[in-house]
Amino acid sequence: MTETDSQRRKTTFLSVLPAKSRVALLVVAIVTMGLVIWAQSDRTRFPDEPSEEYFTSGGREFQSLGELAASSSLVVKATVVDVGRGATVAYDDGSGAKFTQRVVTLDVIQTFYVRDDAKSVDRIELWDGYWEDGVGFAREDVPWIDIGATGYFFVHTAGISGQFSLVGDGRVLITKDGVLIAGDPVLWGPSLSNERDVKSALLDAVDAAKSGSAKPVPYEVCHPSDPNDENSKPICEEKE
Amino acid sequence: LSTSSLLFRWTIIALCAFAMVGSLPNVAFAAHSGQANSGTPDNAAHYIDRHGLANDTQNLAVNHGIAELNRSYMNATVNGSGDVDIYDDFYGASGEWDSTFGITNCQDWTFLHVHCDVYRVRYNLTYAAGFTTNQWWSLGAHELGHTAGMGHRTAASDSDNNSCMRSAASALRPNFDGHDIDAINDIL
Numbered sequence: 001m002t003e004t005d006s007q008r009r010k011t012t013f014l015s016v017l018p019a020k021s022r023v024a025l026l027v028v029a030i031v032t033m034g035l036v037i038w039a040q041s042d043r044t045r046f047p048d049e050p051s052e053e054y055f056t057s058g059g060r061e062f063q064s065l066g067e068l069a070a071s072s073s074l075v076v077k078a079t080v081v082d083v084g085r086g087a088t089v090a091y092d093d094g095s096g097a098k099f100t101q102r103v104v105t106l107d108v109i110q111t112f113y114v115r116d117d118a119k120s121v122d123r124i125e126l127w128d129g130y131w132e133d134g135v136g137f138a139r140e141d142v143p144w145i146d147i148g149a150t151g152y153f154f155v156h157t158a159g160i161s162g163q164f165s166l167v168g169d170g171r172v173l174i175t176k177d178g179v180l181i182a183g184d185p186v187l188w189g190p191s192l193s194n195e196r197d198v199k200s201a202l203l204d205a206v207d208a209a210k211s212g213s214a215k216p217v218p219y220e221v222c223h224p225s226d227p228n229d230e231n232s233k234p235i236c237e238e239k240e
Numbered sequence: 241l242s243t244s245s246l247l248f249r250w251t252i253i254a255l256c257a258f259a260m261v262g263s264l265p266n267v268a269f270a271a272h273s274g275q276a277n278s279g280t281p282d283n284a285a286h287y288i289d290r291h292g293l294a295n296d297t298q299n300l301a302v303n304h305g306i307a308e309l310n311r312s313y314m315n316a317t318v319n320g321s322g323d324v325d326i327y328d329d330f331y332g333a334s335g336e337w338d339s340t341f342g343i344t345n346c347q348d349w350t351f352l353h354v355h356c357d358v359y360r361v362r363y364n365l366t367y368a369a370g371f372t373t374n375q376w377w378s379l380g381a382h383e384l385g386h387t388a389g390m391g392h393r394t395a396a397s398d399s400d401n402n403s404c405m406r407s408a409a410s411a412l413r414p415n416f417d418g419h420d421i422d423a424i425n426d427i428l
Contacts, residue, residue, distance in 0.1 A: 054345040055343065056342065057407065058339045058340055058407065058409070059339075060339060091331070093328070093331075095362065137345065140407075158334050158335060159333060159338060160335055163335075186394060186395040219367065220367065222369040222370045223366070230329070231294050231295050234365075236369065
């Protein structure tokens with residue numbers, strides 16, 4: 001087959017389409033290409049809304065709000081003043097996993113509880129994040145919050161300066177319709193539907209933590225006795 | 241190039257582009273119903289890849305998790321690969337891993353984000369290394385339960401306190417309960 005034959009065959013293939021269809025096809029192609037470029041941009045790779053939930057398993061099971069408060073470094077009312085992209089952490093476990101923080105900065109409006117080993121602060125940072133492909137994720141039952149969101153937060157220091165993390169699902173947002181309790185609402189009771197009731201329950205919990213009638217729920221943190229052998233006997237210490 | 245040739249090339253590009261866009265995750269937020277919810281598996285066959293796991297992760301968490309999955313219609317096995325990638329490490333107790341014993345997420349979705357093709361499970365030895373056997377079982381079955389499409393149970397929906405799918409791993413709840421098994425079978 002000569003080049004001329006080949007060219008003629010392609011021409012014949014498309015020439016069966018009416019001119020209007022060819023133009024429409026071209027428009028579709030251009031729009032689709034535009035979508036591809038947009039889809040690969042930071043707007044979708046690091047979106048404003050999470051597209052996935054992930055699942056965690058923790059070991060601290062709180063039997064009362066008092067235990068939740070006693071296990072917290074701080075119990076505060078706070079409002080979100082800024083949201084931005086934070087540090088990226090890569091793991092060397094072979095998974096190729098990377099985690100980029102979505103840092104949520106909150107101004108503290110009121111502090112209800114400061115544990116003995118903590119100190120009061122005016123501002124806290126919490127975070128959600130993005131997987132290595134830029135897909136935003138949220139922990140199950142703890143949706144992302146944005147600037148202006150206000151609520152009550154049970155937090156403790158997360159080992160990174162200035163940053164905190166929620167203790168359990170310790171977050172109650174104030175909404176125009178009432179309140180939005182993160183996670184399993186069992187600790188709060190079934191009838192809490194407004195801020196006044198939430199605050200009342202929270203104050204009772206804080207009183208229990210302050211008086212010592214509610215205790216922190218302990219947990220163990222371990223490291224291998226041989227840093228190069230994860231099967232070596234672990235050395236564990238109990239924390240609260 | 242002639243106009244028709246250009247049109248032909250654009251058509252091919254457009255088709256490829258459409259496929260790429262379609263393969264991107266959608267932005268709908270998955271609802272939670274207290275049992276099976278987001279990230280359901282694409283089929284009942286569950287080929288599990290283990291990546292340099294510590295002995296306890298392998299022998300206690302993964303083996304027990306597989307046995308629990310196989311109480312349902314699922315067919316989970318380590319004799320194959322491509323559905324679940326499992327890792328462990330002393331990930332630490334700060335940042336993302338603060339108070340977190342294990343994390344499961346979907347790494348690859350099927351076309352149009354309908355089902356999860358490949359899950360990624362990570363066990364945090366920083367907390368789990370000191371576990372008793374029952375705690376390991378609870379954690380192992382819990383994370384692999386997520387790869388069967390199950391979300392978390394609450395105290396209210398697990399009033400008899402015997403599901404490992406509660407959000408906290410507990411030696412008191414090392415297995416799926418009947419509700420969990422039903423939930424998996426409903427998904428498949």
